[in-house]
Amino acid sequence: MKSAIPTIQRLSRTTANATTRFRPAGSPTPRPSTRRTFATTPRRTKSKDDNKDENTHLPPGEFFSVVDEPGTIVRAGYRRSTAGLLFLAIIPVTAFILGTWQVQRLKWKTDLIARLEDRLVRDPLPLPPRIDPSAVPEFDYRRVVATGRFRHDREMLIGPRMRDGEQGYMVVTPLERPDGASTILVNRGWISKKMGDQRARSPDALPRGMVTVEGLLREPWKKNMFTPDNKPEKGEFYFPDVREMAAWSGSEPVWIEVTMEPEYLRFLDLQAQGIPIGRPAEVNLRNNHAQYIFTWYGLAAATSVMLWMVAKRPVSASEAARRVRMNKQW
Template sequence: MGVVQCTTRRPIKPIAFRCPACRHLSQSTARLEAKQPADSPDFISIIDNPPNLIRAGKKKHGLGLIVLALIPITAFALGTWQVQRLGWKSKLMAKLEDRLVRDPLPLPPHIDPNAIHEFDYRRVYATGHLRHDQEMLIGPRLNDGKDGYLVVTPLERGGEGTTVLVNRGWIPKAFKDQRKREGGMENGVVTIEGLLREPWKKNMFTPDNNLRKAEFYFPDVVQMAELTGSQAVWIEATMEPDLIQSWDRAAKGIPIGRPAEINIRNNHAQYIFTWYALAAATSVMLWMVVKKPPADISRRVRQNKEWN
């Protein structure tokens, strides 16, 4: 039996083959043939448009910046005010120093309390009898780190018939009782030399005097004058600043008078430096906050608003 061979052949469909390079060129050619935005005569390229440098996330300082701006202004104003205070205090101290170098004046029989301001720190002297029975102790008061009291005794002037208050000085706490300081109880006619002073002013931290218990925390001249029937005149007894003599008087319970010198504080120069330094420092801080350049990472280029 023979083999029959079919002579009829199916047509073989050709396999489509396209070169990748040709395909790429054909696609690129298609895109080139399409209409591009740059073909328009009104087209503006982003390269031709000028960029704007902006700070990304722009900060709003608000109240913090206002407060920071007020600090140097306030500090400068306070420094200027302290300059004026320094001038006033310097003139005052010069006037008081001039009064100290003058010879002491006899204290007039009657003194107008309103005129004492014109004689503050004026050296005066008065003669009379010390009324130890009306003695008043103001304290506690420190002297070289030791606790004690100021002894205030009315001075009764026999010839004038008037009485003034005399701050005789400081005594240690151990001699609070008069019986323990017999050496400090001057009797007979005495002459007190000291400084005529204005009435003291109580600060807000000092408690009020307790008249019922005879406890005095500050020298209320008017109150003490009414209590003892004296004039509202305050004299601070003075003595030469001698350390050995002060030790001897303290050991005997004799009041230690104050030196004849001005004890007014004058720290305005320090305040001026402090306020002006603060004004300068905060001004630099304010300038750094306002003028601080943005970081490189926060710099951005954005298109102009008119660019489409």
């Protein structure tokens, strides 16, 4: 035991000398370091399977940060488009022009309705024996009186036509006037679909003697592109084409609409007998120009505000806008 102790002491001194052999003289004795060395995670190429989790295939204890993604340089400044400003400026100008045009249309329609309503209050005008069809528009909505016999064998049903939710037809019958006067077309009114056959109507619905008709002289109707063509050879009429119907029935292209006072109980009785129900003596022209004026002027005001907000936005000082680094995966 005594010989072993000096040997251990010599080994200790030898180890201490070996430790201090490579340390400069006077330098402090180093202490064990507890700082963690910084190391970056190497970038890897993403595969098609890396859609669910970015850190799925990394070794344990490591992670893949979004800062390791390759960045993309994008423009962050605002650049004003001249073409866009011009297009946006056209909208309020066009809307204002259309609104002004609707103001003129409103005045024209108001004057027209007032002129037609003035004709309604005048006494009925006896229809002359011969009528110039080109002069009919000047007497549109004029109350007239005509006498003659109905040609029920040339009756024409125009339909379908709806009234109070029920389907039916307009009954147009030529009126053959005496003393060599021309035959004219008379729109007697509406009947239900089940009364389309003359045999289903009462005798009062088919007067045989001389009758006096009072109604409104109307100019020929205008057909739209969605209405099918009439088929006179089959007795099918979908639109009151006055000239076509006059040529088919041997009449003059003059159209009269029978008028009646709106009495609900009387209409029920006429409908049950199959007697045509005439129209009320009133002007039924649509006048929605005031709504159009509000719509166009409102659009002009709204787009003007939008143009002002876009025009007042500041533009970047230099042509090269400020750039930022953006990650596509953020």
